[in-house]
Amino acid sequence: MIMNNIYRLFLLNLQPMFLEEPNVEFFEGKDTEKAEKIISSDKTKLLFDFALSASALRDIDSVLEKTAYFFCKILNCDRSSIFIWDKKKKKLWSKVALGLDETIELEPDKGIVGFVFSQKQPIIINDPYSDHRFNPEIDRKTGYKTKNIIAVPLITYLGNIVGVIEGINKLEGEFDGEDLKFAQILSTYAANSIENALLYSEIKKTQEEIVVRLSIAAEFRDKTTYNHLVRMSIYSYLIAREMGFDEDWCEKLRLAAPMHDIGKLGVPDRILLKPSKLTDEEFKEMQKHTIYGYDILKDSDIDILKMGANIALCHHERYDGKGYPKGLKGEEIPIEARIVALADVVDALLSRRPYKEPFGIDEVVDFVKKESGKHFDPKVVSAFLRIIPQIKKVLEKYGVD
Amino acid sequence: MIMNNIYRLFLLNLQPMFLEEPNVEFFEGKDTEKAEKIISSDKTKLLFDFALSASALRDIDSVLEKTAYFFCKILNCDRSSIFIWDKKKKKLWSKVALGLDETIELEPDKGIVGFVFSQKQPIIINDPYSDHRFNPEIDRKTGYKTKNIIAVPLITYLGNIVGVIEGINKLEGEFDGEDLKFAQILSTYAANSIENALLYSEIKKTQEEIVVRLSIAAEFRDKTTYNHLVRMSIYSYLIAREMGFDEDWCEKLRLAAPMHDIGKLGVPDRILLKPSKLTDEEFKEMQKHTIYGYDILKDSDIDILKMGANIALCHHERYDGKGYPKGLKGEEIPIEARIVALADVVDALLSRRPYKEPFGIDEVVDFVKKESGKHFDPKVVSAFLRIIPQIKKVLEKYGVD
Incomplete structure (x- = not known):
């Protein structure tokens, strides 16, 4: 009997916190209210x-x-x-x-x-x-x-x-x-x-660092920097979040984005490392890095790798259909690739390269606006334009190469 | 008062399950035993x-x-x-x-x-x-x-x-x-x-697949197979476990092992892809993949990457000091690299390669025994010899290339 009372109090006590009212009748005692009061703050x-x-x-x-x-x-x-x-x-x-x-x-x-x-x-x-x-x-x-x-x-x-x-x-x-x-x-x-x-948190950190390190390793011969990959993946994450994708998806995109260029390791040295301008034929060979990357990442059950495969394949497609390798247009291009395309170009413009000085953020904004609907998806562009203050913070934190 | 009793019962009830007796005196009632009995199975x-x-x-x-x-x-x-x-x-x-x-x-x-x-x-x-x-x-x-x-x-x-x-x-x-x-x-x-x-479990699977996929990507030009990397990393795990390392360490080794050869992407095509025998000078260049791999993975806070850096650098060292790049001897070689060295060679022997048929498991056992104290650490060899039945199971599951 005493146990019975304890149970009752115990159950009364738990019920309002955890549960929606279940679909089965239960307590029906006059003392319910009183008991609830006694116990409610315990x-x-x-x-x-x-x-x-x-x-x-x-x-x-x-x-x-x-x-x-x-x-x-x-x-x-x-x-x-x-x-x-x-x-x-x-x-x-x-x-x-x-x-x-x-x-x-x-x-x-x-x-x-x-x-x-x-x-x-x-x-x-x-x-x-x-x-x-x-x-x-x-x-x-x-x-x-x-x-x-x-x-x-x-x-x-x-x-x-x-x-x-x-x-x-x-x-x-x-x-x-x-x-x-x-x-x-x-x-x-x-x-x-x-x-x-x-x-x-340790696993997440490990995962992130492995992806970035191995992606950069894959681009060893191409001299991509660690910070470029980190920055472009954060931009991708921020744009996706601004577009309303859920946290889980954005987080996966952040991990998938750095792998966009890993197919470059399939490109022969004589083309990848050529110091002068590529011939048309060489450029065609170079463009195959999208397909090589797709081949490395495709056919996985893992969401990040599926996303990575799409990004590797389609990050050089253009919204107007003038990109490569397939010339896909608009919504035919997976959204993850449309986001990464912009993030990658933006960070390249903001960086110093052997052939150019870094652009200022205003120049980049002008460029992106001009390319809206041409190179880039207008929805991605408009999300990007809304998060310029956050982009600036990332630039401050990771510096411009 | 009723609440007080409930607390007491509640606490008495919890105490024996969860806690060592604390260092502060607490309940001292005659009714303790009785209450404990009432409640013990609730x-x-x-x-x-x-x-x-x-x-x-x-x-x-x-x-x-x-x-x-x-x-x-x-x-x-x-x-x-x-x-x-x-x-x-x-x-x-x-x-x-x-x-x-x-x-x-x-x-x-x-x-x-x-x-x-x-x-x-x-x-x-x-x-x-x-x-x-x-x-x-x-x-x-x-x-x-x-x-x-x-x-x-x-x-x-x-x-x-x-x-x-x-x-x-x-x-x-x-x-x-x-x-x-x-x-x-x-x-x-x-x-x-x-x-x-x-x-x-999803994160672990993701981590594993990313490491293996990107490692294999890094060896794109070298035609290492997915299954070779999976098998040699499982052998490494099994040997480490047999040697008495804790589960966490063994699991990290399993994830670090596939990265042992990623430095190969720093080796020029003309050497890596050369169909004929390498000259001495070319072979020296080829050996640098250990150092390139170390450079890619070093200076990380992440255990798996630290381990990976050691493995990349030292997996071609030999127990007798006749390996490369540094000619380290015995215990100077990090234990993770001594384990991976054996696991990698064993799986290569068990596999079909352009220049050789697969060895049978008995031939491999003979070879490994002969190389104990020469190429391989005798402690690693003896752990390996004790787990042959498990190695056979892995071979059955993943097949020989």
């Missing part, structure tokens, strides 16, 4: 809500933000900081910690956070200024007064330690055993989500 | 345990297995099947469903599962044989008698539907509203974990 509910929402996030900043927020709510404390273990640097880092704006780094064996990390032990300190591990330096810098601290190692369900979470200044009273229990439960969920997010 | 506990363990898994099969297991436990039913939505095929698939051994595919709008998927609505059917959506075909095939069914859409916290989970034959009585509530809560956790696992 910690269990917060914990459940945290576990659910955190496991749905993949971006590390969002996971950290959500974790810190729920940690403060559940433990009823003023501040929460999360320190993440960087295996390579052998340091703990934190982005938004202790009221400081900068990212800070800690040694894994110093201070309270270091103690918790190296001992894999939680700790409650209700009188920090008399604890030798406490560093009052940051209080001095920020003018904040640390009154009490709870710190718990972030250990995943499978036993990997990924960092430490710290709560500062309980709003009423001092941290106690119940706080500790809740902190530890939350910390396991948080650690799982943090580990997932870190892994996800 | 569904809340199972749900928490499921949420925690599922979010720590990344492999889709493990997630599905764990989900089905907990679903049966929590709902006290005989069987559970999970159907996953394949966006590309526009079908729902299930690996271990309904007592059948094979993977099955369903239309997204047919039967009970299709109904739940397309309507995004849970359902309880306590008399399936009189329900027009029920397909008795599978019962007929398997000899199983379906008595009642609960089916719930798998919808992530962020609202994406990833499939349907179905429970069959409640062990006592019929499925009711409480089952439905628990099923729905579990389904959200499960959906988050399933989505994560699917994404992870």
Whole structure:
């Protein structure tokens, strides 16, 4: 009977957060309302809500933000900081910690956070200024007064330690055993989500760098630069986003774009490296890099490679049908190739080449406008024109070659 | 007061599953034991345990297995099947469903599962044989008698539907509203974990295919085959695992290995494509592909690329110091390069080349034994010799060129 009540409260408690009303009748008691009120703000509910929402996030900043927020709510404390273990640097880092704006780094064996990390032990300190591990330096810098601290190692369900979470200044009273229990439960969920997010971000970074490095390698003989490939792929991403494609598609385009010229490795040295103007026949041979690229990337199940194949084949097609290799026109050209065609040309114009100085952004805008409907798809052009400020930022960040 | 009790039960309940005993005294009541008994087998506990363990898994099969297991436990039913939505095929698939051994595919709008998927609505059917959506075909095939069914859409916290989970034959009585509530809560956790696992597997597949495709592209002129790169990278992985390296390292090696020869794209056509024997000077030029490859991959923060740089540079070094480009000896050669050196040569021997027939596996074993301590690291050789059965399986799967 007591269990039955607990279940009821537990279920009532969860239901409004997670679920649409199911199509089956369920609770029908007079005490429903009362029970809901009692329980509506409780910690269990917060914990459940945290576990659910955190496991749905993949971006590390969002996971950290959500974790810190729920940690403060559940433990009823003023501040929460999360320190993440960087295996390579052998340091703990934190982005938004202790009221400081900068990212800070800690040694894994110093201070309270270091103690918790190296001992894999939680700790409650209700009188920090008399604890030798406490560093009052940051209080001095920020003018904040640390009154009490709870710190718990972030250990995943499978036993990997990924960092430490710290709560500062309980709003009423001092941290106690119940706080500790809740902190530890939350910390396991948080650690799982943090580990997932870190892994996800590492894989994404790896993927990006591999694509760009190998694409540039493929253009080894053609002296394309790393930054050109990064910039043109970011422009492609930004234009696609401005055109309303979903984030997943834009992200795939960003990874596919750098591969547009890999077919050049099929072009013989005598043509690719010829210092003088190509004959008509040589130029025809050169144009085949679109087909070679397509052959390298085609027939894959992987979206990025499918997209890459289309881009390799069609990034020299023109909207007016005067491009190569097939002379496709307008919407016959896959949209990913129409976007990359513009992004690639724009970045080439903005760059220094052996035969030309870099264009200014205004000259590029004029050129692109003039080519709207000729070389370029007018819809792509108009999206590009709307994001000039973002293009300028990319140029600032990666420089002009 | 009632809340307080609930907390206590809740906490007692969670503690033994998740946590090592913390270093702070906590519960000290006489009723602890009794409360623990009452609660120890309850569904809340199972749900928490499921949420925690599922979010720590990344492999889709493990997630599905764990989900089905907990679903049966929590709902006290005989069987559970999970159907996953394949966006590309526009079908729902299930690996271990309904007592059948094979993977099955369903239309997204047919039967009970299709109904739940397309309507995004849970359902309880306590008399399936009189329900027009029920397909008795599978019962007929398997000899199983379906008595009642609960089916719930798998919808992530962020609202994406990833499939349907179905429970069959409640062990006592019929499925009711409480089952439905628990099923729905579990389904959200499960959906988050399933989505994560699917994404992870897609990214891994993408990464692998990009590396191999671009590596092969880089060797375009050298006619290396796709399958050679796949096989030699699997051999490298298997040898590393047999040598006791951790899974993460072995997996990175598998992705780095195919890049060993990308430096060949820096070698001029007249040498790389020369049909006759190279002069000494040309051979020296050819050897530079190790350095070109290193230059392409070096100075990265990414582990796979760091490893790839070492492999590119050192895969033609020999254990006895007679290799190139530097004539490194024994342990001076990075272990990843010592492994790849053997894997690459082994697969070349096993393959048909313009100038030779494929060796049999016994001939290869003899050759490798003879070269132990000369060309190859004896530790790598002995690991290789222990995994011959696995090498044979790879050969069977990918064929000899």
